[in-house]
Amino acid sequence: MASDVILVIVVATALAFDFTNGFHDTANVVATAISTRAVPPRIAVLFASILNFAGAFISLKVAATVGKGIVDPAHIVGTSGMTIVFAGLIGAIAWNLATWWFGLPSSSSHALIGGLVGSTVAAVGTKAIDGNGLLAKIIVPALIAPVLCFVVAGIAIIVIYAIVGRVRPGPVTRGFKLGQLGTAGLLSLSHGTNDAQKTMGILALALVAHGSLGADFTEPPTWVIVSAASAIALGTYTGGWRIIKTMGTRIIKMDAAQGFASQGAGAVVILAASHFGYPLSTTHVINGGIMGAGAAKRLSAVRWGVAGNIIVAWILTLPASAAGGAAVYGITRIFGKGVAGPIVVSVLILIAAVLLFARRARTGTAAIGGAPA
Amino acid sequence: MRILADPVVDWSALGKVVLYSLIAGVGVPAVYACAVLGAGRSSDAARAHRNGAATFYALLALIGTAACIGAIVYGIVLLTQKS
Numbered sequence: 001m002a003s004d005v006i007l008v009i010v011v012a013t014a015l016a017f018d019f020t021n022g023f024h025d026t027a028n029v030v031a032t033a034i035s036t037r038a039v040p041p042r043i044a045v046l047f048a049s050i051l052n053f054a055g056a057f058i059s060l061k062v063a064a065t066v067g068k069g070i071v072d073p074a075h076i077v078g079t080s081g082m083t084i085v086f087a088g089l090i091g092a093i094a095w096n097l098a099t100w101w102f103g104l105p106s107s108s109s110h111a112l113i114g115g116l117v118g119s120t121v122a123a124v125g126t127k128a129i130d131g132n133g134l135l136a137k138i139i140v141p142a143l144i145a146p147v148l149c150f151v152v153a154g155i156a157i158i159v160i161y162a163i164v165g166r167v168r169p170g171p172v173t174r175g176f177k178l179g180q181l182g183t184a185g186l187l188s189l190s191h192g193t194n195d196a197q198k199t200m201g202i203l204a205l206a207l208v209a210h211g212s213l214g215a216d217f218t219e220p221p222t223w224v225i226v227s228a229a230s231a232i233a234l235g236t237y238t239g240g241w242r243i244i245k246t247m248g249t250r251i252i253k254m255d256a257a258q259g260f261a262s263q264g265a266g267a268v269v270i271l272a273a274s275h276f277g278y279p280l281s282t283t284h285v286i287n288g289g290i291m292g293a294g295a296a297k298r299l300s301a302v303r304w305g306v307a308g309n310i311i312v313a314w315i316l317t318l319p320a321s322a323a324g325g326a327a328v329y330g331i332t333r334i335f336g337k338g339v340a341g342p343i344v345v346s347v348l349i350l351i352a353a354v355l356l357f358a359r360r361a362r363t364g365t366a367a368i369g370g371a372p373a
Numbered sequence: 374m375r376i377l378a379d380p381v382v383d384w385s386a387l388g389k390v391v392l393y394s395l396i397a398g399v400g401v402p403a404v405y406a407c408a409v410l411g412a413g414r415s416s417d418a419a420r421a422h423r424n425g426a427a428t429f430y431a432l433l434a435l436i437g438t439a440a441c442i443g444a445i446v447y448g449i450v451l452l453t454q455k456s
Contacts, residue, residue, distance in 0.1 A: 058452050136382040141390075148391055152398035159399060163406035167413035175409030179441075186445065193452070261402055268397040268448075272390045275452050276383075 003210055005339045006082045009346055010206040013089045015231040018199035020096065021108050022052060022235025025195065028286045029188050029236070036259040038180035048188040049237035055192020056229030060219050061277030062194055066201025069137050069277070070113060071120045073208045073215040075128035079339075081209030083332050084119045085202060086342050090349055091115030091325030095317065101356055106313045107281035111321040112198055113138055116205075118322030119329040141278040142314070145269055146288030153265035153292030160257050161297075176256035183263035188236075190270035191282050196232040198279055200224050254294060262289035284314070401444050408437025 029052075030044040039047065067073070076084055092108065092115035099106035113134075120128050164172045204220040207213035213221065220228075254262070266282075266289040273280050291307060332341030411433030418427035 058449070132381045140382050141387065144387060144391070148394055149398075152394050155395075156399045156402040159403045160406040163403065164410050164413070167410055168417070171413035171416065172409055175405075175412055179405050179409070182441070182445065189449075257406075260405070264402050265394070265398045268401075269390070269394045271448065271452060272393045272397075276386045276390055278390070 002339045003079045003082065006079055006086065006342055007206060007210045007212075009339075009342045010082050010086045010089070011203060011227075013086060013093070013346065014199050014202050014206070015227060017089055017093055017108070017112070017202075018196065018228055018231035019235035019238075020093075021195050021199070022049070022232040022237075023239035024096075024100075024108065024235075025191060025282060026236045026239035028283050029191050030184065032254065032259040032263055032290065033180050033184035036177065036180060036254065036256045038177040038256060038259065039184060044184065045237060047185060048191075049233040051185050051188035052192040052196065052236045053229045053233035055189040056196035056200075056225060056232065058189070058193045059274050060197060060200070060225070062197035062274050062279045063200035063204060063220050064218065065133075065137050065277040066113070066198050066279055067204035067208070067217065067220070068201075068215075069133040070130055071116060071205070072128050072130060073205060075124045076120070076205055076209045078209060078211075079337060080123065082206050083337075083342060084123045084329060085116070085206045085209065086345075087119035087122075087329035087332055088112070088116035088325045089202065090328045090345055091118055091321050091323075093349060093353075094324045094328070095321040097353060097356055099313070099317075101360070106317050107283055109195065109198055109279055109281045110138075110142065110314070110317040112202065113279070114318040114321030115325035115328075116202070117318075118325030118327075120325075121322070122326035122329040137278060141273060141280060142284070145273060145278075145280045146284040149265050149269045149285045149288035150292035150295070152269065153262045153289040154296040156261040156265055157258055157293045157296045160261060164257070173256045176260045179260045180256060180263060183260050183267060186267035186271070187263045187286070190267045190274065192229065192232060193274040194270050194280055195282055196228045197274070199228040199231065201279075203228065254290070258293040258297065262286075262293040265289040265292065397444065397448060401441050404437050404444070405441045408434045408441065411435075411437060 026045060026048060030039075030041075030048050033039045034041050034044050075081075089112070092111035095111045095115070096106065096108055117129055117134065160176075164175075200220045203224045204213060204217060207221070207224070208215050208217065219225075266286040269285050269289075270280060270282055287307075328345060332345055335341035335344055411430040413430075415427050415430035415434060418424075418430055
């Protein structure tokens with residue numbers, strides 16, 4: 001009975017995390033297409049949420065990596081195992097709330113992985129961590145992917161300008177606005193293939209601990225796939241309305257060809273990585289593409305401060321969220337090995353989140369995509 | 374833990390991610406740019422009553438657009454296949 005209650009809490013927490021992931025990332029996925037006026041905002045947001053949903057079904061390799069390739073499921077067993085997963089999720093949510101509050105461009109994906117590693121080490125020790133998996137599947141791809149996207153978008157825009165440079169601007173702008181319909185769709189699809197699957201992997205790990213799924217699973221159960229896809233799609237749709245209201249304050253200055261190149265580069269890098277099971281920070285990749293397309297045209301057009309913040313976030317997120325995950329696991333254990341700890345921590349984090357959102361709403365300084373994935 | 378020599382990091386898979394990203398991320402935009410070039414030049418040629426050039430550029434635009442759509446569909450089909 002206690003294990004069923006903890007499982008319900010873990011599922012609810014994971015889906016809430018997935019919802020906020022979509023909510024924050026809407027800006028990254030649709031902002032470029034909206035700012036170049038390629039797609040009307042309402043259509044862009046609806047389009048993005050539908051394709052995020054569809055993307056979650058395309059490939060399940062990232063879910064397998066998160067579920068089996070970072071911590072050994074054999075050590076995540078019973079109520080204690082589910083509490084580890086819960087503590088990892090809360091550690092990630094706490095870090096996301098903190099970075100959202102301070103306006104740091106953190107990565108939800110890295111926070112999730114850091115939180116899980118931290119809570120596992122606190123509970124079981126380092127023997128349960130797959131160090132090679134962490135290095136090979138998370139850290140190295142995390143370093144390569146944004147740089148790759150920067151290079152791909154940079155080369156693409158140079159090639160595009162070389163081809164269409166002597167054509168009248170009118171047809172070129174119209175052509176690339178039309179092309180952005182395709183690249184924005186692909187980017188939304190790619191976002192679903194990578195980010196929704198992280199939640200699926202976490203849920204699969206919790207189900208393994210609960211005993212409802214074998215540790216050698218190849219795919220999460222269908223209800224996990226559908227619920228994770230729905231949560232991220234709903235988050236994307238909800239997050240979009242906030243962006244439409246405040247879009248005028250945060251315009252990304254780029255032409256339609258740059259938007260096309262950056263979105264296309266982001267989509268192909270994320271899709272290729274998803275195919276090989278690499279969970280990436282989609283925000284870092286998309287920002288890499290935007291900066292690459294900007295830098296290839298004019299170095300000064302790039303907001304290099306954003307690049308600096310991303311590097312700081314890279315360095316901080318994994319250890320900070322790991323510390324958070326470990327601390328949350330310690331707090332839950334104060335209340336014993338049963339269901340009391342997760343319930344108390346859930347209530348506390350919910351109160352903290354409501355207070356932070358209420359205070360931010362009162363001050364009227366809500367940031368868009370402050371803590372993206 | 375040897376990173377470069379040992380298969381701790383699957384450099385082959387990462388290399389494929391880099392290669393596919395470069396091919397698709399540069400190739401498809403380049404082909405689409407040819408389609409945009411074709412569309413722009415085709416309307417200019419039609420306005421100047423150069424029917425041969427207009428037809429040629431219109432074909433370029435059509436083929437470029439079709440090639441891009443084909444590449445995207447092929448990519449998605451590849452992704453959905455379980456290896």
